[in-house]
Amino acid sequence: MAAALIWISLLVAVPAPVPITYHAHLQGHPDLPRWLRYTQRNPYQPGFLYGTATPEDRGRQVIEVTAYNRDSFDTTQQMLVLLIGDPEGPLLPYQAEFLVRSHDVEEVLPSTPASHFLAALGGLWEPGELQLLNITSALDRGGRVPLPIEGRKEGVYIKVGSASPFSTCLKMVASPDSHARCAQGQPPLLSCYDTLAPHFRVDWCNVSLVDKSVPEPADEVPAPGDGILEHDPFFCPPTEATARDFLTDALVTLLVPLLVALLLTLLLAYVMCCRREGRLKRDQATSDIQMVHHCTIRGNTEELRQMASSREVPRPLSTLPMFNVRTGERLPPQVDSAQVPLILDQH
Numbered sequence: 001m002a003a004a005l006i007w008i009s010l011l012v013a014v015p016a017p018v019p020i021t022y023h024a025h026l027q028g029h030p031d032l033p034r035w036l037r038y039t040q041r042n043p044y045q046p047g048f049l050y051g052t053a054t055p056e057d058r059g060r061q062v063i064e065v066t067a068y069n070r071d072s073f074d075t076t077q078q079m080l081v082l083l084i085g086d087p088e089g090p091l092l093p094y095q096a097e098f099l100v101r102s103h104d105v106e107e108v109l110p111s112t113p114a115s116h117f118l119a120a121l122g123g124l125w126e127p128g129e130l131q132l133l134n135i136t137s138a139l140d141r142g143g144r145v146p147l148p149i150e151g152r153k154e155g156v157y158i159k160v161g162s163a164s165p166f167s168t169c170l171k172m173v174a175s176p177d178s179h180a181r182c183a184q185g186q187p188p189l190l191s192c193y194d195t196l197a198p199h200f201r202v203d204w205c206n207v208s209l210v211d212k213s214v215p216e217p218a219d220e221v222p223a224p225g226d227g228i229l230e231h232d233p234f235f236c237p238p239t240e241a242t243a244r245d246f247l248t249d250a251l252v253t254l255l256v257p258l259l260v261a262l263l264l265t266l267l268l269a270y271v272m273c274c275r276r277e278g279r280l281k282r283d284q285a286t287s288d289i290q291m292v293h294h295c296t297i298r299g300n301t302e303e304l305r306q307m308a309s310s311r312e313v314p315r316p317l318s319t320l321p322m323f324n325v326r327t328g329e330r331l332p333p334q335v336d337s338a339q340v341p342l343i344l345d346q347h
Helices: 111-121 168-173 176-183 247-274 278-285 288-310
Strands: 006-010 020-026 036-039 047-051 059-069 075-084 094-100 130-137 156-162 208-211
Touching: 020 047, 111 130, 111 156
Parallel strands: none
Antiparallel strands: 006 047, 020 059, 036 047, 059 075, 094 156, 094 208, 130 156
């Protein structure tokens, strides 16, 4: 038995047009269950909760839905209780999935477009009851957002199940020859009339058929062995290892770097200690004029330093702290100018 599609339309009874947005999440969790999705094109259209539960999702699930009025900022909250049990009804071993490029997901979720799709698909399938199993947006399957051009849609994957076998037409569309033609950019093999056109534009190169009528073989459980590998003539591991002396390798590894470091140390010591020219050789290689010039500069520097340290030499009037250049006023005679600092504190 296959699980059926569950979809819920979210709509608040308010005077139109009022922008309403919705936020849905599983009670006690920040997001929806992994099998349930939510979509709403714009605040002026209803929102939809849709998805197909799996056997692992059986049980009671509470969905909290909050509606926001974007004009008055009013909020309304409602609880949706979903009781998910085992699927009922006949087995649907034959399942086919179609990519409809002419519709968005919210355009197929209402019951009227979905019933029209199943009725049109009945012309391509063997007579039998068709049931809608799953609807998925092409964006959720790796599709690209279309350009904002009129007539461009996101696309939607529609999965249908039936108890009747696939028709020859559907088998030919999903055959390897059709996939080869699609890879070359040619239309696939379609031996029957497309009853889905023009209301539903199906991408026949993306049709997949799943036949679950034949049970899959159970996976073989590996039997534990005794831990001993069987005899293999192509694998002959060595039985004995030759003794090897690693003393020579250790000495080479340690002594060679030490010898190189010792030679570099000796070379550096010779260059720094044994190759010094000395002051006598430097003075002999320097001209007398350059030596006299150097000694003169050095002597003058020492003399200036002595004069600056002794404060006995009278300073120019312009350097006195209380000398006024405009009036010519000087310090009083009782003030020792040598004891007055050159730069006074500025307040």
